[in-house]
Amino acid sequence: MRRHLHVMASALFIILFTVQAHAQYEKQGWLFGGGFNFIDDSGTNGSEPFNFTENWSSVVFPSRFSMGYALTNGMFFQGFASYNRYQKDVIVDGNPQSTEWNYYALDGMIGYGFKNMIDPRGWFDPFINTGMGVNRLAGNNSLTYNLGAGFNFWFNDRFAVNLSTLGKWQLGDGSGDNHIQHGIGVVFKPDLGKLFAGKQETEENNTLVVNDSINKQPEIDRSLVASTENTPLEKEEETVPPAAETQPVKSVSEEEKRVAIINRLKSDLASVERISFEVNSSFITLEDLEKIDQLAAFLNYYPTTVIEIRGNVDPRGSEEYNAWLSVRRANRIKAYLSTQGVAPERIKAVGSIQNEIEGPCREGQPCTEEQLRESRRVEYILLDF
CATH class of the missing domain: 2.40.160.20 (Porin)
Incomplete structure (x- = not known):
């Protein structure tokens, strides 16, 4: 014995x-x-x-x-x-x-x-x-x-x-x-955490996210419809002012309209919370799902937008492993979005082996755990609308 x-x-x-x-x-x-x-x-x-x-x-x-x-x-x-x-x-x-x-x-x-x-x-x-x-x-x-x-x-x-x-x-x-x-x-x-999360709780969270996104929808840029505002809604007697006193309507170019729309979409996309994966992990937690649901709400509210999801990594690890892990992280989010009704062709999932966050984590400089976590945060980039 x-x-x-x-x-x-x-x-x-x-x-x-x-x-x-x-x-x-x-x-x-x-x-x-x-x-x-x-x-x-x-x-x-x-x-x-x-x-x-x-x-x-x-x-x-x-x-x-x-x-x-x-x-x-x-x-x-x-x-x-x-x-x-x-x-x-x-x-x-x-x-x-x-x-x-x-x-x-x-x-x-x-x-x-x-x-x-x-x-x-x-x-x-x-x-x-x-x-x-x-x-x-x-x-x-x-x-x-x-x-x-x-x-x-x-x-x-x-x-x-x-x-x-x-x-x-x-x-x-x-x-x-x-x-x-x-x-x-x-x-x-x-994945027992996801299994027992409950369908009802998920639906409630999705509803809250969608409603919150709708409530936060910015007011229409009046400059984009300035050309239609001089059309009277009701026919009524008008006193035509002398020609010398007529104020010219300011026209808005197509490029200015496009820029305004892009700025609005970028602003809404920037307000979506991003997730930060754990070290050496591409798994999505329940807390992460709540944040990704906000991105799903954005994409469903703007059904013609196309975005890029960039999975980031911190500076640790080999270049080959980090390249694989960053792509895997982006594809995890893309796979979940497809279950929320977002067409796969509207999402480009890419990886990044280079730390995009400005700060001491770049180029092997010492940094805190919080800074390392920030460097693992995914990025959402507007490609088209």
């Missing part, structure tokens, strides 16, 4: 040291998983890993479920519940099994994903994990020390295919049943 505890302590040290040395570019959140488990209890210590017919036990229905939580630094915590059935003639500890046994297990694990060491934006996410569990086999309960590894293959920010292998050693006098448990399944990482 002392040897197993030393192994566990060593595994925890490796995980914690790795967490301090590297940062995972993902948002923290809950993890849910399901799939199948396969047990190799043949006693071969992994020397015959692909002898499926004689060494592996499995069932035909989903038999492995998990729930956990992933942190922004790459560490994760997970609990597993699994079921299996040892069939007749399967090799157990070197001997053919003569009866069928039911297998139940509950395991608690702590682990770390190494995706950041390979490609923070990639789909390949290898991990290691360790922990303890309890299993019941043939009516006997045993406590186990677990050590394993595996891979997550992320299709997007929410779904991944999971492959894993877990070695289990019974704690005690060493006479217990040691075995290997393999798993294959899917992992789902939902």
Whole structure:
């Protein structure tokens, strides 16, 4: 037992040291998983890993479920519940099994994903994990020390295919049943904050934003309609003044009208609150959605406008990574606006690897966290109307 505890302590040290040395570019959140488990209890210590017919036990229905939580630094915590059935003639500890046994297990694990060491934006996410569990086999309960590894293959920010292998050693006098448990399944990482925000609250916020935008609509520039103001609304007797006293109507050129409209649109667009993403993140929070809803209200109120969304980054990070991250941030906002009825062709999403904010954050100069946050604030630019 002392040897197993030393192994566990060593595994925890490796995980914690790795967490301090590297940062995972993902948002923290809950993890849910399901799939199948396969047990190799043949006693071969992994020397015959692909002898499926004689060494592996499995069932035909989903038999492995998990729930956990992933942190922004790459560490994760997970609990597993699994079921299996040892069939007749399967090799157990070197001997053919003569009866069928039911297998139940509950395991608690702590682990770390190494995706950041390979490609923070990639789909390949290898991990290691360790922990303890309890299993019941043939009516006997045993406590186990677990050590394993595996891979997550992320299709997007929410779904991944999971492959894993877990070695289990019974704690005690060493006479217990040691075995290997393999798993294959899917992992789902939902945005629970957005899920439980409530449709009603979102609709109320949208209504308030739209109404506020309408109420703030500036008065019509009277100079733009000066040419129509000399038309009387009602026919009535008029006294025509002498020609010498007639005041000429000031004409407004098309260019002056265009400039006035542009200035009004730019003023309204500048009043829209901009969001500032968290470090190494392109995820939109509930607070961010309220601000982006203001932009949606602007675009819906002016249905012919075309804008550019520029995702900014702070000066930290490599040029290649910052270029990718800034474009990803802009596309996140564009994707949300499309759900609010804004046509994608009206939005140009671009990135920026150059800090556009004037101040000490430029060119590697020292600056405060607030200044760094300001440099990550997105920009909205009017392109056409």
